[in-house]
Amino acid sequence: xxxxxxxxxxxxxxxxxxxxxxxxxxxxxxxxxxxxxxxxxxxxxxxxxxxxxxxxxxxxxxxxxxxxxxxxxxxxxxxxxxxxxxxxxxxxxxxxxxxxxxxxxxxxxxxxxxxxxxxxxxxxxxxxxxxxxxxxxxxx
Numbered sequence: 001x002x003x004x005x006x007x008x009x010x011x012x013x014x015x016x017x018x019x020x021x022x023x024x025x026x027x028x029x030x031x032x033x034x035x036x037x038x039x040x041x042x043x044x045x046x047x048x049x050x051x052x053x054x055x056x057x058x059x060x061x062x063x064x065x066x067x068x069x070x071x072x073x074x075x076x077x078x079x080x081x082x083x084x085x086x087x088x089x090x091x092x093x094x095x096x097x098x099x100x101x102x103x104x105x106x107x108x109x110x111x112x113x114x115x116x117x118x119x120x121x122x123x124x125x126x127x128x129x130x131x132x133x134x135x136x137x138x139x140x
Contacts, residue, residue: 004083004106007031007076008061011068013089013112015055020110021085022059028085031075032056034065038093069100076105087112 008021008030022030039049056063064071072084083106086098101107116137123129 002082005079005081006083006085006108007072007079007081009033009072009084009086009101010056010059010061011086011089011094012052013091013094014087015052015059017058019059020087020112024110025085029075029079029081030059030061031072032059032061032063033068033071034063035068035093036065069097072097072101073104082106083108085110 006025006028008019008025008028010019010021010030010032014020038044053063062075064075075081076084084101085108087110088094098107098109116134118133118137120133122133
């Protein structure tokens, strides 16, 4: 079996230079896709979008906009990739995107070491709400 030719899909649940996919495949092309439907559905503020964009500027990533699965598959085709590598996410939207990708290409999903262990609900729409829960566990 030939060795897979990968690209990396970076998403908002692991927007870090320490992303396991970037560490595992340091010389592989990577893509981020602005998901207009998600931005509208979650009513993501311009401040948050700016913060994400500034984070992206620190990463070796191509930035696109549109339907996430469609853009990832197009990027893979441009790079003659046979595999998409990404990191896990608890998002149901992530699962749907993965299902679409797997219709066409191999998908490798890497685990991310959690910042802290917590099984309860955390409101992720605002960092302050997340941090209010997280700081209790991080500094134990």
